[in-house]
Amino acid sequence: MSIEVWPPGPAVDGPIEVLGACPHDCPDTCSWVTTVQRGRAVRLQGNAAHPQTAGVLCTKVSRYLERVYHPQRVLQPLKRVGPKGAGRFEPVGWDEALQAIAQRLRAVAARDPQAILPYSYAGTMGLVQGEAMAARFFHRLGASQLQRTICASAGAAALQATLGAKVGMPVQTFAESRLILIWGSNSIASNLHFWRYAQQAKRAGAQLVCIDPRRTETAEKCHQHLALWPGTDAALAYALMHEAFVRGWADLDYLERYTVGWQALRERALQWPPARAAAYCGVSEQDIEQLARAIEACVRAGQPVGIRLNYGMQRTRGGGNAVRAVACLPAVWGSWRWRGGGLLLSSSGAFPVQHDTLYRPDLRQRSPCPTPRSVNMSTLGDALLHPGGGAFGPRIEALIVYNSNPAAVAPQGGKVRQGLLRDDLFTVVLEQFLTDTADMADYVLPATTQLEHWDIHLSYGHTDVLLNRPAIEPLGQARPNTAIFRALAARLGFEEPCFHDDDLVLCRQALGSAVDFERLLKQGWVSLDWPATPFAQGGFPTPSGRCELFSAALAVQGQDPLPAVVPNHEPPGADARYPLAFISPPARHFLNSTFVNMHSLRDAEGEPALELHPDDAAARGIADGDWVEVFNDRGACQLRARLNGRARSGVAIGLGIWWRKFSPDGRNVNELTSQALTDLGAAPTFYDCAVQVRRVDRPAQGPHGDPGLTRDPA
Numbered sequence: 001m002s003i004e005v006w007p008p009g010p011a012v013d014g015p016i017e018v019l020g021a022c023p024h025d026c027p028d029t030c031s032w033v034t035t036v037q038r039g040r041a042v043r044l045q046g047n048a049a050h051p052q053t054a055g056v057l058c059t060k061v062s063r064y065l066e067r068v069y070h071p072q073r074v075l076q077p078l079k080r081v082g083p084k085g086a087g088r089f090e091p092v093g094w095d096e097a098l099q100a101i102a103q104r105l106r107a108v109a110a111r112d113p114q115a116i117l118p119y120s121y122a123g124t125m126g127l128v129q130g131e132a133m134a135a136r137f138f139h140r141l142g143a144s145q146l147q148r149t150i151c152a153s154a155g156a157a158a159l160q161a162t163l164g165a166k167v168g169m170p171v172q173t174f175a176e177s178r179l180i181l182i183w184g185s186n187s188i189a190s191n192l193h194f195w196r197y198a199q200q201a202k203r204a205g206a207q208l209v210c211i212d213p214r215r216t217e218t219a220e221k222c223h224q225h226l227a228l229w230p231g232t233d234a235a236l237a238y239a240l241m242h243e244a245f246v247r248g249w250a251d252l253d254y255l256e257r258y259t260v261g262w263q264a265l266r267e268r269a270l271q272w273p274p275a276r277a278a279a280y281c282g283v284s285e286q287d288i289e290q291l292a293r294a295i296e297a298c299v300r301a302g303q304p305v306g307i308r309l310n311y312g313m314q315r316t317r318g319g320g321n322a323v324r325a326v327a328c329l330p331a332v333w334g335s336w337r338w339r340g341g342g343l344l345l346s347s348s349g350a351f352p353v354q355h356d357t358l359y360r361p362d363l364r365q366r367s368p369c370p371t372p373r374s375v376n377m378s379t380l381g382d383a384l385l386h387p388g389g390g391a392f393g394p395r396i397e398a399l400i401v402y403n404s405n406p407a408a409v410a411p412q413g414g415k416v417r418q419g420l421l422r423d424d425l426f427t428v429v430l431e432q433f434l435t436d437t438a439d440m441a442d443y444v445l446p447a448t449t450q451l452e453h454w455d456i457h458l459s460y461g462h463t464d465v466l467l468n469r470p471a472i473e474p475l476g477q478a479r480p481n482t483a484i485f486r487a488l489a490a491r492l493g494f495e496e497p498c499f500h501d502d503d504l505v506l507c508r509q510a511l512g513s514a515v516d517f518e519r520l521l522k523q524g525w526v527s528l529d530w531p532a533t534p535f536a537q538g539g540f541p542t543p544s545g546r547c548e549l550f551s552a553a554l555a556v557q558g559q560d561p562l563p564a565v566v567p568n569h570e571p572p573g574a575d576a577r578y579p580l581a582f583i584s585p586p587a588r589h590f591l592n593s594t595f596v597n598m599h600s601l602r603d604a605e606g607e608p609a610l611e612l613h614p615d616d617a618a619a620r621g622i623a624d625g626d627w628v629e630v631f632n633d634r635g636a637c638q639l640r641a642r643l644n645g646r647a648r649s650g651v652a653i654g655l656g657i658w659w660r661k662f663s664p665d666g667r668n669v670n671e672l673t674s675q676a677l678t679d680l681g682a683a684p685t686f687y688d689c690a691v692q693v694r695r696v697d698r699p700a701q702g703p704h705g706d707p708g709l710t711r712d713p714a
Helices: 059-069 095-112 126-139 153-162 172-176 192-203 233-245 254-259 264-270 274-279 286-301 319-331 355-359 361-366 377-385 411-422 481-491 501-515 517-523 552-556 599-605 613-620
Strands: 016-021 031-037 039-046 078-080 090-091 114-122 145-147 181-184 207-211 224-226 306-310 342-344 374-376 398-402 426-431 443-446 456-457 464-468 525-527 582-584 609-611 627-632 635-642 651-654 690-696
Touching: 016 464, 016 690, 039 059, 078 095, 090 398, 095 114, 095 398, 095 426, 095 443, 095 481, 114 126, 114 145, 114 377, 126 355, 126 361, 126 456, 126 481, 126 501, 145 377, 153 319, 172 192, 172 306, 181 192, 181 286, 192 207, 207 286, 224 286, 233 264, 233 274, 233 286, 233 319, 254 319, 264 319, 274 286, 286 306, 306 319, 319 342, 355 361, 374 377, 377 411, 456 501, 464 517, 501 517, 517 525
Parallel strands: 114 398, 145 374, 181 207, 181 306, 207 224, 306 342, 398 426, 426 443, 582 651, 609 635
Antiparallel strands: 016 031, 031 039, 078 090, 078 443, 456 464, 464 525, 582 690, 609 651, 627 635, 627 690
């Protein structure tokens, strides 16, 4: 049951159960139940009443109380007292911290408010604690706008161009699929509740195929695994189209009725027979033909083929076009006709968010800079080091970081760190812990955890809206992000009434009348009315109302209107000095850089690791368990070699994202990645990276004088 009196203080006899939602960057967006005993959370479990969660939380989030009550939580405002990057702070009062921050921001804004940059992403996926009050504050201030590209913008642009929005088949209908392609996703680690539906389908006789350069835990449990080269997914998609058109099992009726440009797509597909695609992708022609035959058998029998696409495949130069190519497949096969057929990358476009009401972009008109510049978060290193002037505009003088840890997660981390260490850069970080980024801040402000604030959560893996109620009072002096930005707005003299909206008001504003809020308060979640076969008869949210295999909108932008096979920025072997492709998927026990500081999960993960194929290791004199250095022109990091059968030949896999302070040499995998961007969506190319690897006798000392693997830094 959920409680109605708020907040539940220690005087309330318990135990009581409070409905909430997982805030983390995962398509599952679970509903959870927190048990509170006299003001302290004593148990957290998945909500059995929520169909998508079904009472199950992942290994990471099931230990969330360890995060809430971690002994090293930041619970009071901190002011830097040592040199930048030393992580030395002293406690200060809220009034002193807010006054000093407001004074500095006011001085920078008087010169040019665009010299102030917010930086945030998915530390929480909540609409309220994510951006609601923060967006209002920065719009009114006239600060630079942040292009939030670091995860999903390439895939989003591809879906927008092809399907018209970030929409797809309902995740629960995968249980009815007869063939499931799990493309670029380690579902067991990163989409556990989808995996439940995939297992239901498998038990009913469905075939599961994993397409991924790495032999993941998911790939091990599928019937077939195609370990293609990173960045070659579009070629594989075209080979499957080639077989459909040449062998006569493309659904020409569906293509004629409900798509745009299928004849042009066919002509391009005919250029990619399996033999050519196999050579390009680094897989066997027989593997492609085997997959094509399995799809053909389903299509000819009128059985559904479902594609669960994830964001890993978009993190190369041609990632946007690759997503476009894969998104064309269900139309070519006619899979949208059937329950359990189609594709799902993201469902977030189905939610009727009231963006203007919640984020108030109209406030820019009251600021000194109504049309501020935009800065791409994926090129933060270059942005922080830019001297200012010209088309770039003013030099960045102040950086406000919340819901992110760019020192660990942003590409080309050496440049990011160099920028954050600028003595003339004023940095404020809203955080729960002293992360790598917080170590380089001038002020660190204590932020609440999910158990301590209100929020509204959507999903990119299902179509339920979730409400998060606070279960306990904020620990120490921690405050919600919303409260911090309200206080800064007051000190800067922003008098607009919207800065007085409390968090429950913001929750109501997020979706307006589109969702029954009283039901949401009572139940904790509300399902949208999303059809089981959303595009069985067309009706795509594109300008044409059809699946746009040929995109006129992209043509206007100077892009190829058909999905293109785009080579990597750094193709393997193009530079003899760096012959290995390098990808950095998330470690199973971490979520981006979240949870790295939790002892139990870090111990379960072990050490920062590099997976190598035995042949690549042998050629370099590397044995399992050796320390190695991975390097290219951008930098280097040291990792423990693992010859565990997960890496294909020619590909090195560095599992991320370890905090620098917990890495053996104070550096992590993003020392190697570049700031080059994708073809669509201006997203980062984390998996488009060439490196070399060499054995080292012992790891270099980390920033705290030891490898930093077994203890929390001082």
